[in-house]
Amino acid sequence: MKQSTPPPAEQGVAATTLAQVESLAGLPESVLRRLAGALRTHRYEKGTTVVRHNDPSRDFYIIISGAVRVSLVGSTGRSLTYQILPAGEMFGEVSAVDGQRRSANVVAEEESVLGSLSAQAFLDLAGSAPEFGLIILKRLARLNRRLTSRLFEYHSYDVRGRVYLELLRLTEADVDAPVTITDRDMASRVGTTRENVSRIHGVLRDSGLIRRDKSRLWVLDRDRLQALLPDCEFG
16 A cells, blocks of 8 residues: 555535535535535545554545545455445544544545545534534444444354355445456455455356456346355354
């Protein structure tokens, strides 16, 4: 990962641009203008660390364009990816709220433009604009549900089951569209090795459940894949 030296701030983002951000849908124009006035935008090259695990920084971020990967890296170098956030998503609200150090690494997955808001400005806006505060509360609730679900999966399913669940999750929004994911990336998402993922994907491909074309993958039968999950539960 490249060093996390913040790039120079660029011109702030327009309220009309923020109005197109899915996570901010429904905010009154007055709140969008306040948010736009406080944001500072930065452009990050692919592979650049935005925030590092245990950093004391507390800024809140909105992804204007591009995407970021949220992960942790162990002492052996093995990475565990929590999620990849696309344009329109946000991150950093946990440290902004509780004042504690960063809980994960956030790295630009591709060239990205991010809007940053200082922790104090974030708290001021969340406290004085109930609509914005409610968005943040809902995000924290979804984060809690997601992490609870992942914890259950790690304690309930073997590696095969975690791969199956991730494939189902990745194709949930559009069952006919391919997902772009390498075996190494899948291994990072489910906490195993690339070799294990390659073997599991090979079995699924031979069984007619998935199709691969380089880094693109199609799930051909979600129902059959779902039906395999009980056999992957720990006894």
